[in-house]
Amino acid sequence: MLSGAMSALITPFKNNKIDEQTYIRLIERQIKYGMQACVPVGTTGESATLSHKEHMQCIEIAVCTCKNKGVKVLAGAGSNCTQEAIELAQFAQKCGADAILCVSPYYNKPTQEGLYQHYKAVANSVEIPLMLYNVPGRTGVNIEPQTAIRLFKDIENIFAIKEANGHMDTIVELNTHAQDLLIFSGDDAINYPILANGGKGVISVTGNLLPDKISKLTEYALYGKLTESKAINNELYDINRVLFCESNPIPIKAAMFIAGLLDTLEYRLPLLQPSRENMRLIENTLQNYEVLK
Incomplete structure (x- = not known):
């Protein structure tokens, strides 16, 4: 079963297309510095602006790069359309991903029962494990602890949750009432507190830049x-804070470009490069860290 440190991978672009060679190199760097798994096409991977073909391309690259290297792939396979999420999950399974990370449906704001039925449908469409992904600041809906616990107890292949709601009381409640549910930190600022309170791993933004530290x-x-x-x-602390000075993944891609890990600094609209002020802030903060190549 998945545990330990993993990064929510950025998606590098060149001329508005996925830069495959850089993507492979970045994944190999993750492996080199001790990450247990890679997580393609999550929020940090700009999945919301990738075509389905590009989304699948990223999963394929990650699976091929990690194959036979002792590193697992937790493939992003979420959507606000249940059928789309099912199609992505089934592709990830067919491709050879070890598990899927399924973000809660965004924009349409389902009820807790709607969330339950959505995840039940996606999980039942595949045989590989499914990790819930709770990030209400991005989706507009919170997976309440009772809903996560119900899903875990009712559906065999739902095994974990990535928690990014920022509330430690959620971690305590989940640990108390579903002790076998694996909890992963989705918020770099509180990686340690979550791990110290029973978390089994982290899915990190900062890990793209400093995988050795994470x-x-x-x-x-x-x-x-x-x-x-x-x-x-x-x-x-300082780098975790600055990497969220604008919407993720704007700062992390900028930091990686400054550090020489990216040849080009490209985003998909509506995301743009950081403001000049924040670019200077990122540059100044990076001077305090050694970024290994």
Whole structure:
């Protein structure tokens, strides 16, 4: 079963097309610095502005790059249309992904029963494990703990939740009432607190830039070395904060470009490059960190 450190991968573009060679190189860098899994086409991967063909292309690249290297692929397969989510999940399974990450339906704001039925339909359409993804700040709907627990208890292949609602009481409630549900941090600022309260891993934005630090932070926490894990979490405070000075993934792609990890700095509209002020802020913050190539 999936656990440990993983990054929500950015999607590099060149001339408004997916830069396949850079994508492969970035995934290989994740493997080199100790990440247990890669997560293509989530929020950080600009999935909302990729075509279905591009979405599938990213999953295929990740699966092929990670094959036989001991690194799993947790493929983004979410939509606000249940049938689209099913199609993406089935493609990910066919392609060889180890599990799928399914974001809660955005924009249409379903009820909790609607969320339950959506996830039930997606999970039942595949045999591979499904991780719930709760990020109400982006989707406009919160997967309430009772709904997550109900899904976990009722549906065999729902095994985990990526929590990014920012509330530690949610983590405590989930741990209390569904102790076998695996909880993953979806908020870099509180990676350590979530791990120290029973979390089984992190799905990190910062990990795109500093996979060595995120993998060590997670490893220390999971092996009970909480003092060492907390020290890294504290060390990363400034960069974690600046990487959300504008909407994700605007700052992380800028930081990677400044650090020389990207040849081009491209986004899909409606996302744009950071403001001059925030670009300077990112540059100044990066001076305090060693970015390994």
